[in-house]
Amino acid sequence: MTTKTIAGIDVEVNDEGFFEQPDQWTEAIGAEVAKEAGIEPMTDRHWQVVKFMRHQYLETGSAPSIRALGKASGVPVKELYQLFPKGPAKLAAKIAGIPKPRGCI
Amino acid sequence: MGAEPIEKVSIILSKGSFDGIYPGLIMANGARMEGIEANLFFTFFGLDAINKARNEHVKVASVGNPGLHIATWLGGFPGMSAMVTHKLGQRMEELDFPSIPEFLELIHDSGAGLYACKASVDMFELSRADFVDEIDDIITVGEFYEKAAGGQIIFT
Numbered sequence: 001m002t003t004k005t006i007a008g009i010d011v012e013v014n015d016e017g018f019f020e021q022p023d024q025w026t027e028a029i030g031a032e033v034a035k036e037a038g039i040e041p042m043t044d045r046h047w048q049v050v051k052f053m054r055h056q057y058l059e060t061g062s063a064p065s066i067r068a069l070g071k072a073s074g075v076p077v078k079e080l081y082q083l084f085p086k087g088p089a090k091l092a093a094k095i096a097g098i099p100k101p102r103g104c105i
Numbered sequence: 106m107g108a109e110p111i112e113k114v115s116i117i118l119s120k121g122s123f124d125g126i127y128p129g130l131i132m133a134n135g136a137r138m139e140g141i142e143a144n145l146f147f148t149f150f151g152l153d154a155i156n157k158a159r160n161e162h163v164k165v166a167s168v169g170n171p172g173l174h175i176a177t178w179l180g181g182f183p184g185m186s187a188m189v190t191h192k193l194g195q196r197m198e199e200l201d202f203p204s205i206p207e208f209l210e211l212i213h214d215s216g217a218g219l220y221a222c223k224a225s226v227d228m229f230e231l232s233r234a235d236f237v238d239e240i241d242d243i244i245t246v247g248e249f250y251e252k253a254a255g256g257q258i259i260f261t
Contacts (some may be wrong), residue, residue, distance in 0.1 A: 007228070022208060024139075051200050064136065066134070066138050066192070066215070067201070067203060067210070067211060068201075070211070076214070077211060077214035077215060078215075078216075081137070081214070081215055081216050083166045085140065086140030087137075087138050087140035088138075089138060089139065090139065090140070091140075104131060104135060105131065105134060105203065
């Protein structure tokens with residue numbers, strides 16, 4: 001675990017850059033993490049996915065993986081991969097300030 | 106950490122059983138979830154995974170399968186294979202695993218390439234019309250190697 005300063009705020013992240021404490025997150029931080037991951041600009045569709053991920057995690061305690069994301073986020077799987085080419089669920093979780101989804105499907 | 110990350114995989118599915126098909130599909134989908142480029146190549150009985158008439162009816166082999174931990178004579182009993190498949194299928198449904206047709210759609214939508222092996226298609230006297238829409242092409246082994254260039258090849 002390391003402390004990283006993102007958008008002027010100190011946050012705790014793990015080796016892969018996922019947040020240890022989701023409550024340290026703000027939208028400005030999310031935008032900064034996205035930029036660092038090569039996603040710029042963050043469109044409304046990107047935010048829709050990121051906010052859905054975050055909401056699901058805070059509600060249920062686990063982040064949805066790709067199949068659930070494609071079914072429930074309102075963004076189909078094809079578009080998810082266009083928005084986040086390096087892994088939609090993984091990247092959206094990172095930007096959303098929540099742990100990496102651990103589902104295998 | 107430190108090792109080069111995997112950037113591309115080409116997975117060959119050669120078996121037509123339930124437990125022969127799912128691992129390859131999970132690995133291909135899992136690769137795409139990690140942002141790894143992926144191809145799937147269906148050969149021999151692995152073609153059943155993409156055969157529209159068959160891919161909803163694949164079974165776990167109950168004969169000659171020590172992993173089931175049942176007596177050999179019992180495995181050959183009528184209905185055993187269907188029963189074992191049903192039980193495993195139920196558990197997978199509880200865990201929210203997709204069916205094979207839905208899984209193929211998911212993998213295709215994720216941007217992976219899905220290919221049928223020409224030699225096997227000819228051998229089983231099949232054609233493009235027998236396969237699900239998600240199949241990109243029927244290709245030769247040489248074309249498979251071209252597509253697999255620069256990545257890892259996994260045979261299942």
